[in-house]
Amino acid sequence: MSKKLVDKTVNLDLVGVDxxxxxxxxxxxxxxxxxxxxTKEIDLVLEEAxxxxxxxxxxxxxxxxxxxxRD
Incomplete structure (x- = not known):
């Protein structure tokens, strides 16, 4: 991905997720x-995905x- 649509990240580890x-x-x-x-930020990411x-x-x-x- 060349440019992020939203300048944020979520604390999510996808290891072990289906x-x-x-x-x-x-x-x-x-x-x-x-x-x-x-909702708009989430939708932007999901639509691109x-x-x-x-x-x-x-x-x-x-x-x-x-x-x-969280050490």
Whole structure:
């Protein structure tokens, strides 16, 4: 992805999440909502994620995920 549509990330680790595209998108949407993202911001990311193939979907969602270490 060349330019991020939303200048934010969510605290989401997709390791261990079912690899189904709908499960990945739902996990992202649930966490983004929990972290106060607007519906428009979430929709922008999900629309871009769905614009191509599965690899693009996964890559796009991962661009907006950053796991926070709580050590």
């Amino acid at each position: 690899g189904n595209a709908y499960v990945i998108m739902a996990s992202f949407k649930r966490q983004a909502t929990k972290e106060g993202w607007s 769905q614009s191509k193939d599965y690899n693009h979907l996964l890559s796009t969602i991962l661009d907006y995920c950053q796991v926070e270490n």
